[in-house]
Amino acid sequence: MSRILVLPGDGIGPEIVAEALKVLERVGEIGGLDLEIDQGLIGGAAHDAAGHPYPEATRGAARRADAILLGAVGGPQYESLERDLRPERGLLGIRSDLGLFANLRPAILYPQLASASTLKPEVVSGLDILIVRELTGGIYFGQPRGIEERGGERYGFNTAAYSESEIERIARVGFEAAMKRGKRLCSVDKANVLEVSELWREVVERVGKEFPEVELSHMYVDNAAMQLVRDPKQFDVMVTGNMFGDILSDAAAMLTGSIGMLPSASLNSEGVGLYEPIHGSAPDIAGQGKANPMATVLSVAMLLRHSLNRNDLAERIEQAVGRVLDQGLRTPDIFGEGMTLVGTQGMGDALVAALDD
Ligand code: IPM
Ligand code: MG
Helix, strand or coil: CEEEEEEEECCCHHHHHHHHHHHHHHHHHHHCCCEEEEECCCHHHHHHHHCCCCCHHHHHHHHHCCEEEEEECCCHHHCCCCHHHCHHHHHHHHHHHCCCCEEEEEEECCHHHHHHCCCCHHHHCCCEEEEEEECCCHHHCCCCCEEEEECCEEEEECCCCCCHHHHHHHHHHHHHHHHCCCCEEEEEECCCCCHHHHHHHHHHHHHHCCCCCCEEEEEEHHHHHHHHHHCHHHCCEEEECHHHHHHHHHHHHHHCCCHHHCEEEEECCCCCEEEEECCCCCCCCCCCCCCCCHHHHHHHHHHHHHCCCCHHHHHHHHHHHHHHHHCCEECHHHCCCCCEECCHHHHHHHHHHHHCC
16 A cells, blocks of 8 residues: 655645646556545645644654655745745755655656747757756755844855765766666756865766766856756756756746646655645636646656656556647646637546546
8 A cells, every 4th residue: 555645735736736636546546556645734724724834743644655745835925924934944844854855857848838838949849858956955954044133234144065975865866867868967066166066066976987878967057057948958867956956947847838847756765755846836826727737747647656666657647648738728827829728627637538548
């Protein structure tokens, strides 16, 4: 039996997760999976109900789960909360608590969406890159951090820091991923300015010796941002730290037409994974039934692949996404002339139906 914890979160989270669950349940029937699916609270929803964005009950359930499916967290109503109680802290809390250091963010352009990208079709057609983002270290978690009174004014500070072992294990994930794909790895840093990046580069080089078949390159993050929009197909796998990965993965998402299409997996060294779309809670469209559930549905595919070892079922979901796009169904974020506009539920129903085709 596999225990799946579902954390819908805030904003559009509950809507998109509901559709992803329909897909998971159907695929479970098809594939004969024995699933125990539990729901829990995280983010603003958890703060509202339990006074904390990552409550004890969720922590306990998360530690028992084999895999976690998460919607999104955050919303304008929570911005005035004390820093430690904000929804984002719930997400950072669960990532850190479970040691989910390896964040895989594939950016794949479905050919049907080539015209939905803001970039020219020839620049993005056939795009298939993987961003491997370190998720439990770097400036997101470095100490000291804070806002203090210094010299008669307030002073805000964070610490960008990585230990050799942290760099080594994420580099290894990058190389291993590259071995399964195009055997090219680009490590992104800011080694011309930051000591932490200097060490990053040195350690990545060292780990690279264990992977002689992988062609390793290094790129400064500012250039990487430029190259991603200039010629994204030059990349196969990119490996980078927490904050650079956060920024570059949003840029990569837009290459694929919509941030509503991109799933992610966050894994620890024991194979437990948290799966979530890379987009946020989109409070502006929450509750209107127009959010694109595909990124969450594709996150279910990643869950099946990485935590349940069912590549066959993952592919079945990915093919269903392709089929529904072939049918011309589009949520507003990927809508274009001649297509059929559908809402969140309509898209979910079509995906479930396409699983059986
Ligand atoms: C992401 C998000 C989060 C992050 C936020 C919501 C804390 O932007 O998963 O990319 O910065 O990691
Ligand atoms: Mg982000």
